Amino acid sequence: MFRNAAAVSLQLVGSLQGRKAGASVTRCLHQTVSALTLHSAHGRPQRTMAKRLQARRLDGIDDNPWVEYSRLVTEYDVVNLGQGFPDFPPPDFAVEAFQHAVSGDFMLNQYTRAFGYPPLTKILASFFGKLLGQEIDPLSNVLVTVGAYGALFTTFQALVDKGDEVIIIEPYFDCYEPMTLMAGGRPVFVTLRPSPPEDGKLESSGDWRLDPTELASKFSPRTKVLILNTPNNPLGKVYSRAELELVAGLCQQHDVVCVTDEVYQWLVFDGHQHISIASLPGMWDRTLTIGSAGKTFSTTGWKVGWVLGPDRLMKHLRTVHQNSIYHCPTQAQAAVAQSLEREQQHFGRPSSYFVQFPQAIQRCRDHMMRSLQSAGLRPVVPQGGYFLVTDISDFKNRMPNLPGDGDEPFDRRFVKWMIKNKGLAAIPVSVFISAPHQKNFDHYIRFCFVKDEATLQAMDKRLQKWKEELRA
Numbered sequence: 452m453f454r455n456a457a458a459v460s461l462q463l464v465g466s467l468q469g470r471k472a473g474a475s476v477t478r479c480l481h482q483t484v485s486a487l488t489l490h491s492a493h494g495r496p497q498r499t500m501a502k503r504l505q506a507r508r509l510d511g512i513d514d515n516p517w518v519e520y521s522r523l524v525t526e527y528d529v530v531n532l533g534q535g536f537p538d539f540p541p542p543d544f545a546v547e548a549f550q551h552a553v554s555g556d557f558m559l560n561q562y563t564r565a566f567g568y569p570p571l572t573k574i575l576a577s578f579f580g581k582l583l584g585q586e587i588d589p590l591s592n593v594l595v596t597v598g599a600y601g602a603l604f605t606t607f608q609a610l611v612d613k614g615d616e617v618i619i620i621e622p623y624f625d626c627y628e629p630m631t632l633m634a635g636g637r638p639v640f641v642t643l644r645p646s647p648p649e650d651g652k653l654e655s656s657g658d659w660r661l662d663p664t665e666l667a668s669k670f671s672p673r674t675k676v677l678i679l680n681t682p683n684n685p686l687g688k689v690y691s692r693a694e695l696e697l698v699a700g701l702c703q704q705h706d707v708v709c710v711t712d713e714v715y716q717w718l719v720f721d722g723h724q725h726i727s728i729a730s731l732p733g734m735w736d737r738t739l740t741i742g743s744a745g746k747t748f749s750t751t752g753w754k755v756g757w758v759l760g761p762d763r764l765m766k767h768l769r770t771v772h773q774n775s776i777y778h779c780p781t782q783a784q785a786a787v788a789q790s791l792e793r794e795q796q797h798f799g800r801p802s803s804y805f806v807q808f809p810q811a812i813q814r815c816r817d818h819m820m821r822s823l824q825s826a827g828l829r830p831v832v833p834q835g836g837y838f839l840v841t842d843i844s845d846f847k848n849r850m851p852n853l854p855g856d857g858d859e860p861f862d863r864r865f866v867k868w869m870i871k872n873k874g875l876a877a878i879p880v881s882v883f884i885s886a887p888h889q890k891n892f893d894h895y896i897r898f899c900f901v902k903d904e905a906t907l908q909a910m911d912k913r914l915q916k917w918k919e920e921l922r923a
């Protein structure tokens with residue numbers, strides 16, 4: 452729709468002028484446009500500085516592999532199964548709640564309480580209080596953030612100090628590592644390893660397990676935080692009660708805070724059950740539970756997230772929040788509050804989105820698995836979440852010399868080749884693995900299956916063509 456930032460500003464100026472916007476707003480937007488024009492006419496920033504510009508906390512984290520895949524996706528004609536967002540509409544009740552927030556009470560256009568719009572913190576407290584079996588106070592045990600990303604960043608900044616160790620279970624949602632580093636912490640990795648499936652069965656994300664002895668060996672007197680993600684991105688692993696008890700026991704034994712990223716909690720398949728580690732005995736007091744309205748209601752653009760936890764931890768998150776973001780968008784919070792209130796009324800019933808959504812998405816998962824298998828790819832069946840990981844070792848054996856930079860892991864070269872030659876975009880799993888271990892996990896790629904039927908059919912066509920080429 453808009454080609455560049457200048458066009459966006461011009462469009463905004465136009466529409467604001469049409470509505471008799473205040474002169475100062477219009478002037479400010481005009482300034483944006485002329486500054487851009489000046490900048491692009493010279494083709495470089497006007498002033499240069501001899502001083503080092505970037506803060507040292509950015510050292511080692513400025514190389515982000517996502518940038519390259521995002522660029523390739525725009526350059527080639529691809530079916531984009533890389534990034535994790537639904538390409539279908541959110542449920543009607545959520546859209547209506549947002550419309551109501553925008554067109555109803557005009558005060559929703561203004562700042563709200565810094566730590567969360569009160570009706571939202573109230574419903575989060577009552578909804579999750581029941582699920583976690585915990586009395587949750589909306590004022591001291593809930594913080595609303597800009598997405599789960601914001602929740603994670605606030606948490607790391609609040610808890611991790613220079614030299615503190617953070618245990619990260621790999622493969623991991625990739626921002627955990629840079630967020631640890633930016634806070635001055637030291638990531639300590641422990642690996643989920645696959646065990647072979649039973650004869651004739653597809654591998655499952657449940658076959659990827661932690662070795663209890665290895666996990667225990669990662670705890671030290673410097674360990675401050677362990678970060679858990681269930682259902683996990685990228686594997687779709689849903690941790691069992693026994694696995695959570697193992698993690699909980701070690702956190703208690705070593706006096707460690709457990710940060711648990713549960714953004715995909717409603718998406719569990721095949722009768723698996725999501726269990727929040729905060730609900731285990733003795734864990735509420737040392738756990739921060741992170742959620743996302745984006746993943747909950749298929750509204751990733753709203754960027755509403757939250758953290759739940761005991762006040763002794765939350766008060767430090769509030770300090771970071773009030774000195775960084777301070778207020779989150781009010782209308783989006785109001786829409787999430789109303790949607791959660793709706794879900795509370797329908798909870799556990801067939802009419803609930805939290806019942807219907809996983810059923811619909813399991814069908815998408817099964818569709819994608821069948822299709823990938825037909826082209827010789829070997830999916831690892833995810834127990835939950837947005838993604839499935841596919842084993843590409845057969846391709847690694849058949850075409851080990853795909854073009855790429857020097858030591859570039861095979862999965863990264865494969866994804867680039869697939870985007871350019873097969874018109875399908877995925878994400879290499881090595882981006883979710885710590886650098887020293889990437890070579891051991893360079894034969895997996897990640898697809899997002901939370902996609903519309905039309906997208907999945909477009910994928911089928913490309914895979915069908917690929918299959919015919921393989922036969923030829």
Ligand SMILES: Cc1ncc(COP(=O)(O)O)c(C=O)c1O
Pocket residue numbers: 535597598599600601624680683684712714742743744745746751754755756
């Ligand atoms: C495991 C995990 N945590 C957090 C997030 C971020 O969620 P949000 O979009 O609410 O910031 C994502 C997004 O992909 C994710 O996969």
